[in-house]
Amino acid sequence: MKELSNRQRAVELLQKLGLKEYEAKCFVALWRLPKGTAKEISETSDVPRTRVYDAIQVLEAKGFVEVQHSNPQQFRAVSVDEAAETLRQKYESRTETLIEAIEDIEPAASDADEEVTHEVWSLSGGSAIANRTQQLIDSANQEIIFVVAREDALTEELLEYLRTVQQTGISILIGAVDEPLRSRVQNELPDVRTFVSGLEWLNGSPPNQSDEVTISLLLLVDQNTILVSSIHEKNNNESEKERAVFGRGFDNGLVVIVRRLMATGLQSTDDS
Secondary structure, three states, rough: HHHHHHHHHHHHHHHOOOOOOOHHHHHHHHHHOEEHHHHHHHHHHHOHHHHHHHHHHHHHHHOEEEEEOOOEEEEEOHHHHHHHHHHHHHHHHHHHHHHOOOOOOOOOOOOOOOOOEEEEEEEEEEHHHHHHHHHHOOOOOOOEEEOOHHHOOOOOOHHHHHHHHHHOEEEEEEEOOOOHHHHHHHHHHOOEEEEOOOHHHOOOOOOOOEEEEEEEEEEEEEEOOOEEEEEEEEEOOOEEEEEEEEEOOOOOHHHHHHHHHHHOOOOOOOOO
C-alpha cells in the first residue's frame, strides 16, 4: 500500500513539474524496471500501449529516457539525480527569463509619486513568508528583533541566514516564549543576545473558532518595519496554512503595537 502511495505521489510531483500524466507514469514505471519495452511499460504503468510511444518520445526529448534501437526497442530511465538536475536547470532558466522580462516592462503612469509612510500588507504560504522575512532582514541597517513563538519557526535556513547577517555588525536580539526555547536559540546562535519574551499568551484561539491559530514569529527591523507570522491549523484534517502581515512606517499603529509587545521581557528596548 505504501509502495502504491509513493508511486502516486511521484507521478503527482512530476505533473506539477511539467510532465503530463502518461509521461509521468511512464517515467515512474521505467524507474521500477532496469529497462523495458513499450509493452512492459504499459503493463507496469497502466498507460495504454498506443500512448506509451508518444509519452516516451516526449521523455526522450526532455532527456529523461534513453532508447536502445533493438527489435523491439528497449527504453530505460536516466537516474533520478540526473532527471532532477534537468528539471532544476529548466525552471532556473525560466525563472531567470521571467525576471528579465518583468524588469524590462515599463511601469504604468501613476499619480502616486509620494513616498508611502504607512502601509500594511498580508501574505500567505510558508515559502513566500520565508522569502519576505529574509528580504526584510536584508533591509536592516541597525537592528533586528525576533520573537519566536514556535520552535519549528527556527528553520536551519533562517538560523544560517542570521549567522551571515550577524557578521555585518547589525544588532540582533531574539526573544522566545519560554526558557527552553530561549536556550535552544542561545545554543544555535551563541553570540546573539536572547531573552524570554513573555508572549506565550499569543498562542491560542478564541473558543468556538474553527481554526487553531498560533503565532509563529514576530520580526521588527530598525524600529519601523514589522512582520507577524501565524499558523492556522484546521480542525477538519485540512493542511495547516501559514499567513503573515507586515507593515512599514514609524508612526504606523500596527508597528507601534507590535514594538511594544515585543519589548515585553526586553528591558532596554525603547518604546517611545
